[in-house]
Amino acid sequence: MTDIIHAWLELEHRILKAKRPVEAEFAAINLAHTLVPYRQAVLWDQSVVALSGAASVEANAPYVLWLDKVLRQLHRDHPTLVEAxxxxxxxAGHWPDWLPAHGLVLSCGSAILLFARDEPFAEGEVALLERLADLVGVTRTALSPRKITFAMPKGRRAWALAAIGIAALFFPVTGSVLAPAESVPAHPVMVRAPLDGVVDKVLVRPNDPVKDGQALFALDATTLSGRLDVARQTLATAEAEYRQAAQAMVFDAKAKAQVAILAGKAEEKAAEVRLLESQLARIEAKAPKPGIAVFDDAADWIGRPVVVGEKVMAVADESDTEIEAWVSVADVGEVRVQGVLTFFLNTDPLSPVKAQVRSVAYEASARPDSTIAHRVRATIAGNAKPRLGLKGTARIDGDSVPLVWWMFRRPLATIRQFIGF
Structure with missing residues (x-):
């Protein structure tokens, strides 16, 4: 007897400490075995909610479908001993396949509990399980979310509330859109490949400070050096031929006619040498102004072929920044030039940066994250400009619109796409 009292107190404590209905349900069908031995237990509330020994209930399982029909048939308000x-x-024909011979059905608030085993239930066991069912029913009711009901006002008060609600729908609000944004250079100077070639080495790292005239990257000089050596040898040969003809024209009239031709060839070769020397002198790209080097990764450029004029990096003033935002195609209609943009930094969301929209791209373009969006540039107001490269979220304010339009613009657009008018 002492063991049963101790088991009841332990089980009662666990049910009363439950924070969710599922915890009380688990204790009712799995832990009640410490009070009364049984083989199977089921909790039903308009459908099978929980099964003993099962973590979840498969609604379309044959056993669950049969149990649902049985418990609908056995729903009682008082303890009922049942058999097939x-x-x-x-x-009844399927009872031996699914359940032991003897069952006990108990009311559990809005639900019912079914216990089944091979031996009949004694009167004391029925009373103990009935008290357990009452406790679980009260606990489930207390832990279930309550429905909130509202009293509908009548008469003049109802008409007044309706008028206020309709008027509120036409209250003007500022339309706005959110977009990912970052701080970008406002006046960057592009550093481009001076020649066709292959990038041999990058002499700076991303975001390194650079000085005016500092070498940033160099192209491979192997091909140019080889061509220059050949051009110099060709020039030496052309100059030798010219000098020989110039000496021979004193005694040979035919040589005199060749002097002008050989002089032109020598000058042509000299011009080619000067061209290659000037190209070799420009094999290194240098910083056009002081600032920081803006590019992604040096390893992406080393060994990469480039053509003349191709952008490799940029040099920008770290404090001379503006905001670049990417607005989705569905929201770009809300964005206007000269509109107000508020930039919320990920690093400091409580100190937003104010800016004014300077330009909106008319055509959407693909972004690295595989989305299509319109590029928006905004000029920062004031001198407190965020550091280059900081990311965040931009809120771009548009025109004033009625509240009802702001609430239903997107649903209406979606509905219109489907119905076609």
């Missing part, structure tokens, strides 16, 4: 003979023939 108490059911209609179509349900």
């Amino acid at each position: 003979a108490d059911l209609p023939a179509d349900l």
